[in-house]
Amino acid sequence: MADDLTSKGRNIVEPSILAGFQEFLPKEQMLFTHMLDTIRYSFESYGFIPLDTPVLEKSQVLLAKSGGDTAKQVYRFEKGDTDMAMRFDLTVPLARYVAQHYDSLVFPFRRYHIGKVYRGERPQKGRFREFYQCDIDIIGNETLSLLNEAELVSVINSTFGALDIGDFTVMINNRKLLGGFFSSLGIDDPTEALRAVDKLDKIGGDKVLEELVSQGVSAEAAGKIIALTSVCGAPETVFKKLDEMGLAGCSAAFDEGLSELKTVCAYIKKFGVPEKRFCVDLKIARGLDYYTGTVYETKLNDYPELGSICSGGRYDDLASNYTKKKLPGVGISIGLSRLFYQLNAAGIISIDGRSTPSEVLLIPMGDTLDYTLDAAEKIRSEGIPCETYMGEGKLGKKFGYADKLGIPYAVVIGEDERDSGIITVKDMRTGEQRSYESASEFARTIKKV
Amino acid sequence: MADDLTSKGRNIVEPSILAGFQEFLPKEQMLFTHMLDTIRYSFESYGFIPLDTPVLEKSQVLLAKSGGDTAKQVYRFEKGDTDMAMRFDLTVPLARYVAQHYDSLVFPFRRYHIGKVYRGERPQKGRFREFYQCDIDIIGNETLSLLNEAELVSVINSTFGALDIGDFTVMINNRKLLGGFFSSLGIDDPTEALRAVDKLDKIGGDKVLEELVSQGVSAEAAGKIIALTSVCGAPETVFKKLDEMGLAGCSAAFDEGLSELKTVCAYIKKFGVPEKRFCVDLKIARGLDYYTGTVYETKLNDYPELGSICSGGRYDDLASNYTKKKLPGVGISIGLSRLFYQLNAAGIISIDGRSTPSEVLLIPMGDTLDYTLDAAEKIRSEGIPCETYMGEGKLGKKFGYADKLGIPYAVVIGEDERDSGIITVKDMRTGEQRSYESASEFARTIKKV
Numbered sequence: 001m002a003d004d005l006t007s008k009g010r011n012i013v014e015p016s017i018l019a020g021f022q023e024f025l026p027k028e029q030m031l032f033t034h035m036l037d038t039i040r041y042s043f044e045s046y047g048f049i050p051l052d053t054p055v056l057e058k059s060q061v062l063l064a065k066s067g068g069d070t071a072k073q074v075y076r077f078e079k080g081d082t083d084m085a086m087r088f089d090l091t092v093p094l095a096r097y098v099a100q101h102y103d104s105l106v107f108p109f110r111r112y113h114i115g116k117v118y119r120g121e122r123p124q125k126g127r128f129r130e131f132y133q134c135d136i137d138i139i140g141n142e143t144l145s146l147l148n149e150a151e152l153v154s155v156i157n158s159t160f161g162a163l164d165i166g167d168f169t170v171m172i173n174n175r176k177l178l179g180g181f182f183s184s185l186g187i188d189d190p191t192e193a194l195r196a197v198d199k200l201d202k203i204g205g206d207k208v209l210e211e212l213v214s215q216g217v218s219a220e221a222a223g224k225i226i227a228l229t230s231v232c233g234a235p236e237t238v239f240k241k242l243d244e245m246g247l248a249g250c251s252a253a254f255d256e257g258l259s260e261l262k263t264v265c266a267y268i269k270k271f272g273v274p275e276k277r278f279c280v281d282l283k284i285a286r287g288l289d290y291y292t293g294t295v296y297e298t299k300l301n302d303y304p305e306l307g308s309i310c311s312g313g314r315y316d317d318l319a320s321n322y323t324k325k326k327l328p329g330v331g332i333s334i335g336l337s338r339l340f341y342q343l344n345a346a347g348i349i350s351i352d353g354r355s356t357p358s359e360v361l362l363i364p365m366g367d368t369l370d371y372t373l374d375a376a377e378k379i380r381s382e383g384i385p386c387e388t389y390m391g392e393g394k395l396g397k398k399f400g401y402a403d404k405l406g407i408p409y410a411v412v413i414g415e416d417e418r419d420s421g422i423i424t425v426k427d428m429r430t431g432e433q434r435s436y437e438s439a440s441e442f443a444r445t446i447k448k449v
Numbered sequence: 450m451a452d453d454l455t456s457k458g459r460n461i462v463e464p465s466i467l468a469g470f471q472e473f474l475p476k477e478q479m480l481f482t483h484m485l486d487t488i489r490y491s492f493e494s495y496g497f498i499p500l501d502t503p504v505l506e507k508s509q510v511l512l513a514k515s516g517g518d519t520a521k522q523v524y525r526f527e528k529g530d531t532d533m534a535m536r537f538d539l540t541v542p543l544a545r546y547v548a549q550h551y552d553s554l555v556f557p558f559r560r561y562h563i564g565k566v567y568r569g570e571r572p573q574k575g576r577f578r579e580f581y582q583c584d585i586d587i588i589g590n591e592t593l594s595l596l597n598e599a600e601l602v603s604v605i606n607s608t609f610g611a612l613d614i615g616d617f618t619v620m621i622n623n624r625k626l627l628g629g630f631f632s633s634l635g636i637d638d639p640t641e642a643l644r645a646v647d648k649l650d651k652i653g654g655d656k657v658l659e660e661l662v663s664q665g666v667s668a669e670a671a672g673k674i675i676a677l678t679s680v681c682g683a684p685e686t687v688f689k690k691l692d693e694m695g696l697a698g699c700s701a702a703f704d705e706g707l708s709e710l711k712t713v714c715a716y717i718k719k720f721g722v723p724e725k726r727f728c729v730d731l732k733i734a735r736g737l738d739y740y741t742g743t744v745y746e747t748k749l750n751d752y753p754e755l756g757s758i759c760s761g762g763r764y765d766d767l768a769s770n771y772t773k774k775k776l777p778g779v780g781i782s783i784g785l786s787r788l789f790y791q792l793n794a795a796g797i798i799s800i801d802g803r804s805t806p807s808e809v810l811l812i813p814m815g816d817t818l819d820y821t822l823d824a825a826e827k828i829r830s831e832g833i834p835c836e837t838y839m840g841e842g843k844l845g846k847k848f849g850y851a852d853k854l855g856i857p858y859a860v861v862i863g864e865d866e867r868d869s870g871i872i873t874v875k876d877m878r879t880g881e882q883r884s885y886e887s888a889s890e891f892a893r894t895i896k897k898v
Contacts, residue, residue, distance in 0.1 A: 013513040015549035015771040018533060021503040023546065025553050026560075033499045045829045047807030047836035047856075050482045054470040054579050055504065055565060056524070056535075064462040075505070077526030079569055084467060086505075097472065100464035104474050106804070106853045108840065111475075116504060120528055130503050140840075147818075147839040158829075270819050272826055322464040355555070358496030369596075370719050377721055380494045380607075387496030390596040391557065391589075404555045407496075 020123035021130050022337065026355035027406070032340055035163060039134045039334060040114055042159040046151070048112035048136050053093040055116065059083040061096055064321040073119040086118040090135045091318075091331065098139055099322035107141035108148065126341045137331030139318055144328045146260060149294040149314055150267030152332050156298055156310055157273045159334075165348050167301040168309070170273075171232070171281035172264065175291050175313070177257025178282070181228055184250040185221045193217060194285045197229045201304070205230065229283035235265035238280040257293070264294055292316040296332060306342045310334045354406035357385040359446065360425075361402040361410045363395070364388065371418040375411075375439035382443035402428050409446065411439075469572030470579050471786060475804035476855070481789055484612060488583045488783060489563055491608040495600070497561035497585050502542040504565065508532040510545055513770040522568040535567040539584045540767075540780065547588055548771030556590035557597065575790045586780030588767055593777045595709060598743040598763055599716030601781050605747055605759055606722045608783075614797050616750040617758070619722075620681070620730035621713065624740050624762070626706025627731070630677055633699035634670045642666060643734045646678045650753070654679065678732035684714040687729040706742070713743055741765040745781060755791045759783045803855035808895065809835040809874075810851040810859045812844070820867040824860075824888035831892035851877050858895065860888075 017023060024032055044050075059076050062085045076085040087093050090113045098109060114134045121127055136155060138148045153170050160168050182190035196211040205226050212222035231241050239262060242248075248255060261280065268278055286295045293314035300306055312332030319327050343349040360379055364372035372388055379386040387407075389398045395412065402410040410426045417423055424435045425442055436442035466472060473481055493499075508525050511534045525534040536542050539562045547558060563583045570576055585604060587597045602619050609617050631639035645660040654675050661671035680690050688711060691697075697704060710729065717727055735744045742763035749755055761781030768776050792798040809828055813821035821837055828835040836856075838847045844861065851859040859875045866872055873884045874891055885891035 012773065013510055013770055015510060015545045015768075016507065017503055017510075017545075017549075018505060018507055018531065021505065023502050025550060026498045026500075026555075029499050029501060033501075044806040045832075045834045047805050047834050049475045049805045050478050051475075052478060052482075053472050054466055056467060056470065056567070056579060058465065058467055061462055061464060061466075075526070075528060077524070079524060082467065096464045096466075100466075101474060106850060110805070110836070118505070130505065143840075145839050145841070151837075151839070271822050319464075321462055324461065356496050356498045356559070357493040373720050383494075385494050385496050387559070388600075390594050390600070391592075392594070401555060 018129070020121070020128060022128050027353065028344075028351050030354055030356070031349065031351060032336075035336060035340065036114060036132065036134070038162050039159055039336070040112070042155065042162050043112040043114075043134075043136050045158070046110075046136075046155055048110045051094070051097065051111040051113045052115065053087070053090075053097055053113070055086055055118075056084050057087060057093065057096070059085040061322075062087065062092055065092070070119075073121055075118050075120055088119050089117050090115060090133050090333070091137070094135075094137055094139075095319040095327075096322055098327060099319040099325070102323065102325060107139065108144060109139040110136070111139075112136045126338055126345070128337050128341075131335060131337035134334040134336055135331060137318075137329050139327050139329040142326050142328075144330065146263050146294075147267055149264050149330050150271055152312065152330055153268045153278055153296065154271035154273050156296070156332060157277050160298065160310070165300065165343055166303070168277070168298055169301055170278040170310075171284050171297045171299065172261070172268075172278060173280065173282055173284035173295050174257040174261040174264075175285070175293055175295055176253045177261060178285060180251035180253030180255070180257055181247065182225075184254065185217075185224065187217070187221070190285075193225060194283075197225065197283050198285075200226070200230060200283060232281040232283070233279055234275065235262070235278075235280050238282070260293055286311060286313055290315060294330065300348070303346055303348065306339075306346065309339050309342075354408070356387075356405045356407060358387045358405065358407045359384050359409060360386040360443075361398075361407045362386065362388045363398045363410060363412045365395070365412055365414040368413045368415060368418045372413045375413065375423065378439045379443040382440060382447055384443045384447060386443075399426075399428075411442075467578070469570070469577060471577050471790075476802065477793075477800050479803055479805070480798065480800060481785075484785060484789065485563060485581065485583070487611045488608055488785070489561070491604065491611050492561040492563075492583075492585050494607070495559075495585075495604055497559045500543070500546065500560040500562045501564065502536070502539075502546055502562070504535055504567075505533050506536060506542065506545070508534040510771075511536060511541055514541070519568075522570055524567050524569055537568050538566050539564060539582050539782070540586070543584075543586055543588075544768040544776075545771055547776060548768040548774070551772065551774060556588065557593060558588040559585070560588075561585045575787055575794065577786050577790075580784060580786035583783040583785055584780060586767075586778050588776050588778040591775050591777075593779065595712050595743075596716050598713050598779050599720055601761065601779055602717045602727055602745065603720035603722050605745070605781060606726050609747065609759070614749065614792055615752070617726070617747055618750055619727040619759075620733050620746045620748065621710070621717075621727060622729065622731055622733035622744050623706040623710040623713075624734070624742055624744055625702045626710060627734060629700035629702030629704070629706055630696065631674075633703065634666075634673065636666070636670070639734075642674060643732075646674065646732050647734075649675070649679060649732055681730040681732070682728055683724065684711070684727075684729050687731070709742055735760060735762055739764060743779065749797070752795055752797065755788075755795065758788050758791075803857070805836075805854045805856060806834040807836045807854065807856045808833050808858060809892075810847075810854075810856045811835065811837045812847045812859060812861045813837065814844070814861055814863040817862045817864060817867045821862045824862065824872065827888045828892040831889060831896055833892045833896060835892075848875075848877075860891075 074085050074088050116130050117133050118130055120129055156170050192215055196208050200208055209222050213219055231238055284295050284297050291313035295313035297308035298310040310332055314330045316328045318329045362372050362376050376386050376388045408428055410428055411423050422435055423439055424433055426433050523534050523537050565579050566582050567579055569578055605619050641664055645657050649657055658671050680687055733744050733746050740762035744762035746757035747759040759781055763779045765777045767778045811821050811825050825835050825837045857877055859877055860872050871884055872888055873882055875882050
C-alpha cells in the first residue's frame with residue numbers, strides 16, 4: 001500500500017521492541033536512573049570499585065560451569081567461527097575477571113558492577129529478558145574474614161535506607177548449618193525438600209509436611225525439618241530456641257554453621273545495623289550448589305509477597321573453573337529491573353516526578369536572546385540544570401512545555417528583565433511568582449532547597 | 450593432564466575475553482568512569498533527558514535502513530524463531546523510540562544516551578567491537594530552530610572543557626553549501642570526491658587534485674573543489690573569502706547552506722562560546738547520506754592526528770523508516786572507548802590515580818573494632834567513601850593495601866585512639882601525620898579540600 005511507504009519509497013517498519021524487553025518513557029527513566037545512582041553511591045561510599053566487563057564473552061568461558069536451565073536461556077551465537085554468548089549474570093564474568101587479572105589485583109578485591117544481563121526466559125509479568133543487576137562482591141585471596149559477611153548487611157541497610165522504599169528486614173541463614181542438619185537426617189541432597197520448605201509461609205506446615213512425606217522423607221524427619229526451618233526471629237531468640245531443640249552436635253557441619261551464624265550476627269551489631277533491620281531465618285537456602293556459608297535475603301516488611309529484593313551469600317571458591325587459586329568471596333545482588341516493576345505495580349513508588357533533569361526553563365521574549373542565554377549559563381554554573389526554550393509560538397505553549405516535563409521553575413525574560421537585571425520566576429507547581437536580583441542569586445537560592 | 454583439572458575434576462578453562470573487546474583494571478576503570486560521569490553531568494546540566502533502550506532489538510526494525518558495511522558488522526542471530534541484532538549505534542534506536550512513543554513525548558525531545566554499541570569490525574589498534582557512545586540529540590516535531598544547532602556547540606564546549614584534555618576546536622560546515630557547490634560543478638554524488646578531499650591535510654592539494662582528476666573530474670572543477678574545501682578559519686574570515694570567490698548564486702542549495710552557516714555561527718557567539726573554540730572548515734562532510742545541514746567535527750588542537758573526537762550534525766528526517774511524521778533533529782556523539790584509548794596512548798591522560806573510590810582506610814588494632822566501625826560510619830555520613838581493613842596481618846601489609854589502591858588517607862585506631870577519641874591520620878602520599886579531634890572533624894576537613 002502506498003500509505004505504508006516512506007518519503008523515499010521504502011516500506012515503513014512498525015517500530016517496536018522484542019517481547020520480554022523493556023524501555024522507559026522519560027518520567028520512569030528519571031526515577032529508575034535515580035535509583036541506580038542511589039545504589040551506586042551507597043556501594044561507592046563503602047569503597048567498592050567500579051567494574052565493567054564485556055556483555056559478550058566466549059561461550060566456552062562463560063558457560064564453563066553452567067548446565068540445565070541457564071544454558072538454555074543464554075543468548076548464544078556464532079559470528080565467523082567465534083562462538084559467543086551474552087552474560088546471564090555478573091558473577092561468572094567476575095570469576096573470569098579475577099582469575100584472568102589475579103596478578104594485577106589487590107586483595108581483598110571489593111568491586112561493584114551495575115549492568116545489564118540477558119536471559120531468554122519465557123516472558124512473564126515482571127520478568128525481563130534484559131535486566132539490570134547491581135552487585136557487590138568481596139573476594140579474598142585464600143582467606144576472607146566473616147567480618148565481610150557482616151559488612152554486606154551494613155551495605156544492604158544503607159542502600160535500602162537511601163532508596164527509601166519502606167521498612168525492610170535482612171534475613172540471614174547459614175548453608176553449613178542447613179546442610180549439616182539435613183545430612184544428620186540422612187538427606188544428602190536437600191534441594192527438593194527445601195523447595196517444599198520454601199512454601200511454608202504460603203501453604204502452612206501441614207501441607208509442607210505432606211509434600212515432604214510424598215518425597216519419601218519419613219514423617220519423623222519431616223516434622224524435624226519443619227520444626228527447624230520454621231525458626232525465625234531475632235538472633236538471640238533463634239539461638240535460644242536451637243539450644244532448646246538440642247540440635248548441637250547433630251553434625252560437625254551444623255555446629256560450624258551455627259558458630260559462624262552467631263559470629264556474623266554479633267559482627268552485624270558492631271556495624272551499627274539496627275536490630276529491627278535483620279533476623280535469622282532458618283529456611284533461607286538460596287541456590288544450594290553455589291553458596292557455602294552465610295546466605296541472605298531481604299524483604300520489604302509491608303510487602304513480603306514481593307519476595308527477596310536483595311540476596312546473596314558466601315562462596316568458598318569463586319573461580320574454580322578458571323584457576324586453581326582458592327578465592328573465597330561474599331556478594332549480594334539487587335535485580336533492579338524486576339524490583340522497579342514490582343515497586344511500581346504495588347504502588348510503593350509512583351512515577352509522578354520530573355521527566356527531565358532541567359530545574360529551570362528560561363523563555364526569551366522579544367530581543368533578549370543574548371541576555372537569556374547568558375542567564376542560563378549563570379544558572380548552570382551554580383550546578384542547576386537549566387534549558388532555554390528555543391522554538392517559536394505563544395507563551396502558553398512554552399509554559400506548557402515546562403509543565404508537561406515537570407520543570408519546576410519557568411522564567412520569562414522580556415526586555416524589562418534584560419534592562420533591569422531582575423528576573424521573575426514562576427514556580428510551576430504552585431503558580432507563585434517571585435523576583436530575584438539576578439539569575440545567579442535565584443540559582444543559589446534553589447540550590448539550598 | 451591432572452594439572453589442568455579443577456578441585457571438582459573439571460578442566461580449567463583459560464580465562465580470556467573475545468578479540469576486539471575491552472575491559473579495564475581498577476585504576477583505568479576509575480578514570481574511565483570519571484570521564485563518563487563528567488560527560489553525563491555536562492549533558493544533564495543542559496536538561497538532556499536520560500534514555501536507555503535495549504541492547505538487543507528486532508533485526509527487521511534495527512536494520513530497516515542499513516545495508517553494506519554496517520549490516521555485515523552487526524551481531525545478528527536467531528533464538529527460537531526470533532531474528533534479533535545488537536545495536537550498532539544509538540541513533541537508530543532513538544529513531545525507533547521516538548516513532549514508537551511519539552504520542553507520549555514532549556517536543557523538542559532532548560535526550561542523552563550513554564551506552565555500549567556493537568560492531569564486528571576487523572579488530573585493530575584502538576578500534577573495539579564493543580564501545581561506549583555518548584550521544585545527545587534534539588528532535589523537533591515538524592520544525593527545529595537553528596538555535597539548537599548552535600546550542601550543541603555550546604554543549605561540546607562545556608563538555609570538553611570539563612573533561613580537561615587540552616585545547617580543542619569545533620569545526621563547522623553545512624551540507625547544503627557543500628552539496629550545492631558540487632552540484633553546480635555537475636557532480637551530484639560527491640562521496641568519492643570528498644573522500645579525496647578528506648586527505649588534504651595529509652597529502653596536500655597537488656595529490657588530491659591528481660586523485661580528483663583520476664576520478665574523472667575536470668582539472669578546472671578539481672581546482673575549484675580544492676580552492677573551496679581548503680577554506681578554513683574564523684567565521685568572518687571564511688565568509689569574506691567566500692565573497693571574494695564569488696560563489697554566491699552558484700546554486701540555491703549553496704546559498705541556503707551559506708545563510709544557515711552564517712546564522713549558526715552568529716548564534717554560537719550568543720551562547721558565549723569563545724571564538725577560539727570554533728571555526729568554519731569547508732571540507733568537513735561526515736556521512737553524506739545522513740546529514741542534511743550543519744555538520745560538526747571536533748579536534749584537539751595539539752593532537753590533530755587523533756581525528757575527530759566529537760562529531761555530529763543536523764538531519765531533516767530522523768525516523769522516516771518508522772513513521773511518516775517529519776522529525777528533524779540535530780545530534781552529536783562522543784565515542785569514548787576509542788577516545789580514551791587514544792588519549793592514553795598519546796599520553797594526554799595518565800592512568801596514575803586511585804584504584805578505588807575509598808578516600809580513607811581505617812585500620813583497627815587491638816580491641817577497637819566497634820569504635821573503628823563507628824568512625825567509618827561517621828566519615829561516610831559526611832560523604833567521604835571509606836573502608837575498614839578487616840583482614841589479619843602486620844601493620845605494614847595493611848598500609849600496603851592502602852598504598853597499592855592509592856587510598857590517600859590511612860588511620861590506625863588503637864586502644865589509645867579509642868579511649869581519647871583523637872584520631873591520627875597518615876597522608877599516604879606525603880607520609881605526613883596529623884591528629885584530629887574526631888573522625889567527623891577529619892572528614893569535614895578533607896571534604897573541603
